[in-house]
């Protein structure tokens with residue numbers, strides 16, 4: 187952090203605030219009867235009150251954990267009617283005067299309260315003036331600290347970890363136990379410690395509700411209050427004891443709340459090993475002996491109709507990889523989440539994977555594995571434990587699951603990293619582990635959400651190669667969301683183009699490249715695309731008003747079509763070209779970019795916008811530069827006319 191000279195107007199009140207907080211504590215230390223302190227603290231009365239305080243605060247913590255952890259989870263992870271009211275209710279004991287809390291407890295659970303009589307009849311337990319009552323009073327005021335701290339930690343935990351675990355076959359309870367709780371452990375621990383410390387120091391609600399009976403409800407804070415009347419030195423000595431305990435709790439929380447400890451980012455940074463260290467990371471795992479199960483058995487074709495925010499039908503043979511492409515907001519992620527059963531915005535019904543309809547099953551029983559964009563590896567598990575997660579969730583014995591997980595890691599070239607945690611893996615390694623984890627779960631449908639998006643070019647190429655090799659042996663259907671045309675064309679057998687939640691085209695990559703049915707796809711593939719309406723056989727009136735002749739005859743009744751031409755087919759001239767009355771128009775050079783060894787020149791204004799591809803020598807010969815006026819021409823035989831609208835599927839079926 188940059189050091190600045192703080193203004194005096196801020197320093198003075200801050201110093202006063204510290205003094206204000208410090209003086210009472212200094213007063214306790216100054217007036218502590220140090221010579222008699224050991225004897226006083228060791229006295230039977232203090233011992234009894236301390237034991238009672240620890241017992242009561244321990245039980246209050248237990249009650250808060252049992253009731254408060256599920257409540258915090260519901261508040262953070264679900265929506266239900268009256269949620270705002272419940273959240274207020276949870277916080278109320280923090281702002282109530284403790285004596286008011288005690289009165290409220292008497293009215294609720296006292297002998298003449300709403301439920302006290304019933305409780306006594308059924309269980310024989312009377313809460314007021316009993317240790318159980320002191321526990322109830324402490325839990326009432328302390329539980330909010332746990333709930334609020336844990337809810338905050340849960341809100342900071344992105345749900346994709348839990349959703350990924352569900353997609354690997356873990357039941358919601360198992361996900362809670364093996365993913366949620368370990369991942370929010372620091373927040374849970376901090377909340378538990380604060381809750382316990384608050385229960386230990388509880389005074390007002392306890393004395394009001396449970397009274398002040400030595401050995402039964404007289405905890406240390408109550409004893410301090412009583413001692414103050416005729417033995418102030420004794421009160422100071424016992425106060426010091428409570429102060430020491432509270433300080434110890436704060437010191438234990440230091441790393442989290444007082445900023446003196448290592449941050450999670452520090453830990454991640456330190457945990458990430460460089461390439462030099464990689465070579466030193468111990469012997470690689472013994473060559474795996476497990477088999478890679480998804481390569482055997484019958485395949486699982488996908489048949490489904492999705493309705494809602496995404497509206498389409500898919501019928502995909504087993505072993506097919508489908509790239510799902512479309513502009514931002516087209517509905518790609520919504521489609522994947524509908525198949526997983528994780529969104530209410532769209533539903534897949536029916537959803538047949540091989541022999542059975544899984545539409546009615548919850549996410550964890552559908553056998554649809556999902557790899558989110560960043561892989562969402564579970565940070566508290568090693569790579570091999572991550573990869574074994576799905577098999578363990580399905581009850582495969584530990585040793586067998588680990589053996590199979592290692593085989594999958596080996597297949598993807600990351601077997602030697604099996605014992606690393608995710609924070610010690612590079613982006614490309616993490617993606618391979620995430621893919622191994624998904625495949626090891628033996629899914630019938632594999633969903634990959636932009637698996638290579640976050641990788642640099644060279645890593646991308648090697649992970650793409652590993653992915654292609656691995657998908658070749660996968661017997662289910664793989665849907666792969668991507669924005670990258672190279673990825674779509676090189677990895678997929680079919681490409682599904684989505685726009686505004688609907689399928690615009692579903693075709694083989696070659697068909698898509700040659701006859702794209704939407705300007706977005708054509709441009710994604712680096713081609714010129716001009717939408718228009720047919721005016722004559724083989725001619726379009728473009729949306730901008732120009733006429734373009736093409737090589738194709740459009741089917742009778744075509745209402746809208748797209749004229750497509752590669753940038754290499756577009757010619758640029760310094761003056762109107764002779765002999766090409768058709769398909770020539772003037773414009774101005776707007777942008778010149780390098781692509782490989784060639785230049786791409788964007789021309790706009792005057793006619794339809796066009797991109798031409800030239801060699802640098804050609805561009806120099808034409809004197810091209812941004813702002814230079816030119817003529818554009820495209821030979822009609824180079825212009826493909828593609829009907830748009832209508833069914834997205836090619837005539838040869840799917």
Ligand SMILES: Nc1ncnc2c1ncn2[C@@H]1O[C@H](COP(=O)(O)OP(=O)(O)OP(=O)(O)O)[C@@H](O)[C@H]1O
Pocket residue numbers: 495512513514515516517518519520521531
């Ligand atoms: N929880 C939600 N509530 C309401 N609308 C949503 C929600 N999630 C997504 N949407 C909307 O649904 C549409 C499709 O979103 P989706 O995330 O599926 O698009 P996408 O194709 O995956 O986009 P991107 O390429 O940007 O990831 C968008 O218009 C988006 O704003």
